[in-house]
Amino acid sequence: MSCQEKHHILEISNLSVSFRQYDRGTNQINLPVITNLNVSVHDGEIVAVVGSSGSGKSLLAHAILGILPYNASLAGEIYFNQELLTEERKKQVRGKEIALVPQSVNYLDPLMKVGLQVRNGDKSPGVMERMKALFRKYHLEQETENLYPFECSGGMSRRILLSTALMGNPRLIIADEPTPGMELSLAKKAMEDFRQFADEGNGVLLITHDIELALEVADRIVVFYAGTTVEEALVSDFESLEKLRHPYTKALWRAMPRNGFETIPGSQPYVKELPEGCVFGPRCPLFSEECEGEIPERVVRCGTVRCIKCEEDHSHHHHGREEAHTHAGS
Amino acid sequence: MKGTKVQFISKNFIRMILLLIAVSIVTFTLVSISPIDPLSANVGQAALGSMSQEQKEKLEEYWGVNESPVQRYLNWAGDFVRGDMGVSLLYRQPVTKVIAVKLSNSLFLMAIAWAISGVLGFMLGVLSGAFRGTWLDKLIQGYSLLIASTPVFWLALLLLLIFAVWMKLLPIGLSVPIGVEASGVTFFDRVQHAILPAITLSITGVSNITLHTREKMIDVMESDYMLFAQARGESRWSMIRRHGLRNIILPALTLQFASISEIIGGSVLVEQVFSYPGLGQAAVAAGTGSDVPLLLGITLVTAAMVFLGNFIANILYGVVDPRMRKGGTVS
Numbered sequence: 001m002s003c004q005e006k007h008h009i010l011e012i013s014n015l016s017v018s019f020r021q022y023d024r025g026t027n028q029i030n031l032p033v034i035t036n037l038n039v040s041v042h043d044g045e046i047v048a049v050v051g052s053s054g055s056g057k058s059l060l061a062h063a064i065l066g067i068l069p070y071n072a073s074l075a076g077e078i079y080f081n082q083e084l085l086t087e088e089r090k091k092q093v094r095g096k097e098i099a100l101v102p103q104s105v106n107y108l109d110p111l112m113k114v115g116l117q118v119r120n121g122d123k124s125p126g127v128m129e130r131m132k133a134l135f136r137k138y139h140l141e142q143e144t145e146n147l148y149p150f151e152c153s154g155g156m157s158r159r160i161l162l163s164t165a166l167m168g169n170p171r172l173i174i175a176d177e178p179t180p181g182m183e184l185s186l187a188k189k190a191m192e193d194f195r196q197f198a199d200e201g202n203g204v205l206l207i208t209h210d211i212e213l214a215l216e217v218a219d220r221i222v223v224f225y226a227g228t229t230v231e232e233a234l235v236s237d238f239e240s241l242e243k244l245r246h247p248y249t250k251a252l253w254r255a256m257p258r259n260g261f262e263t264i265p266g267s268q269p270y271v272k273e274l275p276e277g278c279v280f281g282p283r284c285p286l287f288s289e290e291c292e293g294e295i296p297e298r299v300v301r302c303g304t305v306r307c308i309k310c311e312e313d314h315s316h317h318h319h320g321r322e323e324a325h326t327h328a329g330s
Numbered sequence: 331m332k333g334t335k336v337q338f339i340s341k342n343f344i345r346m347i348l349l350l351i352a353v354s355i356v357t358f359t360l361v362s363i364s365p366i367d368p369l370s371a372n373v374g375q376a377a378l379g380s381m382s383q384e385q386k387e388k389l390e391e392y393w394g395v396n397e398s399p400v401q402r403y404l405n406w407a408g409d410f411v412r413g414d415m416g417v418s419l420l421y422r423q424p425v426t427k428v429i430a431v432k433l434s435n436s437l438f439l440m441a442i443a444w445a446i447s448g449v450l451g452f453m454l455g456v457l458s459g460a461f462r463g464t465w466l467d468k469l470i471q472g473y474s475l476l477i478a479s480t481p482v483f484w485l486a487l488l489l490l491l492i493f494a495v496w497m498k499l500l501p502i503g504l505s506v507p508i509g510v511e512a513s514g515v516t517f518f519d520r521v522q523h524a525i526l527p528a529i530t531l532s533i534t535g536v537s538n539i540t541l542h543t544r545e546k547m548i549d550v551m552e553s554d555y556m557l558f559a560q561a562r563g564e565s566r567w568s569m570i571r572r573h574g575l576r577n578i579i580l581p582a583l584t585l586q587f588a589s590i591s592e593i594i595g596g597s598v599l600v601e602q603v604f605s606y607p608g609l610g611q612a613a614v615a616a617g618t619g620s621d622v623p624l625l626l627g628i629t630l631v632t633a634a635m636v637f638l639g640n641f642i643a644n645i646l647y648g649v650v651d652p653r654m655r656k657g658g659t660v661s
Contacts, residue, residue: 067560070463095563107558109573111652120562121572148652164562 006042008082009172009203010064013038015076017059017068030073031271033059034227037076038297038304041172041203046194048206048214050252051224055268057207060224061176064205065100066090081171095120099165101175105157108149115145118164127167134163138193155186162193172203179213191217211252220303223249226268226279229297232304245305248280278307342644346637353633354407357626362399366620392419406623416623420615425627428612433631436601436608438520440593442528447535447593448586454536455543456578460570462548470540477537482596486530486603493526500526504605527604531596538592539585546581550574580651587643591636 017034033056041047051057062068064078066087078085080093094100108117118134119127135142138159144152152160158178165173175194179187187210194204195217208214214221215238223231223246231246241259244250254262266283275281277292284291286309297306381389397405409416415425458470477485494502501523550556551574559569598610605611609628616625648654 062557062561065561067557091563093563094561100558100561102554102558102561107554109555109559109576111576112573120564121568148656150653151656168563 010041011079046204048218096168099170418624420621432612443531446532451539454540459544459547474537587639590639
């Protein structure tokens with residue numbers, strides 16, 4: 001991000017995650033699930049990584065925390081508080097300075113009482129006191145600690161999971177789809193809690209498929225497509241189509257109910273069948289031969305984009321989508 | 331809550347009765363159609379040839395050869411419901427008494443094997459599953475697969491050869507020393523004679539429990555709550571200790587009680603090899619000697635034991651699992 005000089009809490013550059021797999025028989029192949037991903041989170045900021053379900057977004061969270069499965073390999077750099085996050089360092093910070101808020105109550109041990117899990121087994125008075133304070137803050141009754149996860153409602157579970165994350169006094173929260181299947185009012189309440197946490201000078205990396213919700217609470221949106229980040233935009237860029245940079249983001253914008261509910265044909269390519277060059281190429285209205293080459297990430301208007309067709313400054317011209325198309329052809 | 335418990339127990343009781351009826355019918359049918367002639371099997375071909383017709387008829391009446399099978403079954407069943415299991419034709423003693431003696435011999439053996447295979451199998455399975463893919467896992471898995479594919483009687487012979495014949499550390503067979511009066515047999519003698527058969531049973535039992543526990547442990551290790559525990563900075567050991575053991579205990583209970591049937595099945599072969607006078611050996615003798623009352627008695631007793639084992643596991647589930655204890659739904 002070129003337009004912000006704030007302190008980085010998290011900076012991920014050129015992150016790639018791939019899985020070793022056996023194809024037929026003993027033929028080992030590498031499945032690239034995330035390729036050259038760049039994301040950064042600053043002080044007091046909520047950054048939403050938006051992508052469709054099943055596109056491997058969760059692996060981003062797992063990569064930061066160092067909890068990828070054994071057959072995954074990792075490339076690229078992750079910096080936390082300006083310091084390189086090695087696997088060893090990840091072990092030290094996870095659950096403390098970096099906390100995960102998972103999707104649902106399924107991420108709690110079904111046979112262990114909630115309180116014991118929130119405190120992570122710690123019974124010291126200080127930890128006890130901190131839990132009680134968090135329960136008060138999130139309007140959870142003190143008896144909640146003696147319940148089992150199956151006895152908690154959806155709203156309670158969400159607040160319990162958030163309390164769990166905050167027990168270690170983190171600087172960064174990674175929220176992995178924290179609101180699926182949640183009522184809108186509950187989801188908004190959850191987002192308010194994240195906003196409050198960020199406003200205290202911390203960072204939130206929100207991983208979600210819900211762009212509407214992300215736009216309501218986040219400061220910046222990172223668009224995730226086929227394992228990479230195609231665009232990084234300010235939330236205000238989503239006010240109009242012209243301010244957006246990547247054709248996929250524009251398609252996403254048009255697909256939103258308030259902007260016409262218009263969808264484009266096709267679906268995200270499977271990691272085994274990624275196209276040459278631009279991953280969005282086969283579905284892109286601006287597609288041309290050059291798109292099959294290497295696509296660098298460029299900084300355009302305080303955001304980044306991975307598209308060679310995107311103009312440095314769109315706002316001076318009155319380009320609609322058709323015009324952009326003709327322009328590219330000329 | 332209370333009502334459902336009574337309902338649960340009575341329902342299972344009825345189920346057990348139905349099972350026992352079915353088992354007795356099947357066993358009886360199998361014995362009836364078996365080609366073994368009780369007379370030639372028990373009296374001997376030569377002796378039978380030198381007998382008079384009258385003597386033969388007497389014997390035929392004793393073994394019930396001329397009655398129709400249905401009639402014989404009904405006779406037996408009528409007595410059984412009145413608590414009379416009949417008289418063993420081979421041992422010439424009430425079946426209840428024969429079973430009591432043989433069962434006490436076998437129970438000792440089976441209890442040891444059950445405990446050892448259960449505890450050892452559980453520990454190995456948890457380790458193997460928790461450290462999947464490591465050399466430890468490969469070692470445990472390799473051992474389990476090797477033992478699981480080894481016939482139990484062959485293993486028994488092997489141990490007999492090594493510890494009794496070559497090293498002369500342990501007795502070669504039977505449950506008490508040869509040539510010693512019953513009053514002179516010490517508890518130590520009994521233990522010494524039970525060691526080899528019990529070890530054989532344990533070794534084979536371990537592999538099964540290990541492999542099943544390993545699978546369950548892998549499921550637990552791959553669960554969302556384990557991933558979250560890791561994300562919260564818990565160490566591997568802490569995860570296994572706090573969440574792994576807690577969540578593996580339910581399937582382990584089922585396994586442990588289900589393994590009763592395998593232990594009983596295995597004891598038949600093992601007792602045969604070690605000439606150990608237990609229930610298994612009596613079952614073989616009853617089967618090959620057409621001692622129908624004894625065979626039926628043994629079959630029903632073992633079927634009831636297996637059923638009760640599973641039943642206890644069901645009840646323990648309700649005690650251990652808070653989701654069942656608190657009356658919630660199991661997700």
